Amino acid sequence: MSEKKGDLSQKSGAYERAEQTFEYSFGTERRVAEVRGLRSNLSRVFYDASGKINVHLTAAQSSLDGKEPVDKYLKLFEAADRFLRAKGEMGYSEASSLLGTEPLEGMSLSPEEFSLLLWQSQIVQKYGSVSQEALAARFIWLSEGISRLAAENEKQLSSIFSFSEAWHEWQSEIEGEHLAAVQSTNARSNLRKSGSARTAKKDLRLSIVAECAMRLWQDKPLYRRNASGTAACILGEVNEKMRSASLNAYTEGTLVKKVGDLIRLQQAQTS
Incomplete structure (x- = not known):
């Protein structure tokens, strides 16, 4: 038993302390609360x-x-x-x-x-x-x-x-x-901020696609229902704006999907 205690004493952290307490108090059975850890x-x-x-x-x-x-x-x-x-x-x-x-x-x-x-x-x-x-x-x-x-x-x-x-x-x-409590609070705050940042980037990417597509459709109305044709025409302009905004460039296939989403959105708004 003393050797076993010595081995366990080498562990550190909340989970190990909870595991040790439980093992010597109640045998080898494990409950959900113990797996969650003390902290x-x-x-x-x-x-x-x-x-x-x-x-x-x-x-x-x-x-x-x-x-x-x-x-x-x-x-x-x-x-x-x-x-x-x-x-x-x-x-x-x-x-x-x-x-x-x-x-x-x-x-x-x-x-x-x-x-x-x-x-x-x-x-x-x-x-x-x-x-x-x-x-x-x-x-x-x-x-x-x-x-x-x-x-x-x-x-x-x-x-x-x-x-x-x-x-x-x-x-x-x-x-x-x-320290763990402070780090946890900071992590939650950073997660919220990163979520907002991701949403802002997503909105910016979509607005760039919409701006370029709308300009094309004003000059060439026949492309309004043609996602692949629109994407092929605006790919260069879109990616130039993406790079200027420090955003990743689109592949033509991905841009086709985005333009398709934009076309469906417009159709839903006008129907």
Whole structure:
């Protein structure tokens, strides 16, 4: 086992960490959530499948900045509870009072803590160890223990939550999560820009063809329904304009198709 752990420790990245966690916790079975990797779940924790803000987490996301650590914790706790309930799962109050869940002999857990442990284990088995559901359930389970340890000491609670936040931020930094988020945002922005650029180029190419074809048809109306004849006549002029606009030149065959599209468009507009 130690040799296997050593081999796994050579891996890096979110997927490998998720794979390692899952392998030692639940055997060799693979779930969809694990294949997706840890980073994809964390980066979309406040979003639904369509990319829109998840309504069950909006309150937490919109009110965390500038909050004291304990306030942040409460918002995150409420968000996790709402998120799981929206998925049809038990929330904290039901999960912490499951009947017949006395801790096993030798376990230093209260009945409530043991109930939450069983509950979060069931969530993990159902959805996968790095699914959004499992992350939410694990947060609730572990926070219960912390709250009990420092229930009467708000300063101690604040220190614990501040350290947890600092741990998360620094780990995210050194493991590249922040950089990945920036790169992902830039990639999406560049994709949108490139899509607009491609559309603009496509429109420009078509406008050049239309301009040259219209000029020919004014002088030679018989070519209006002759795509191949029109293309042969305007190919040189079209490609000269293409090169001036830093666009790729047309072959005659491709230009015939474009002129044919233009003729059909005109016919549709006049019919």
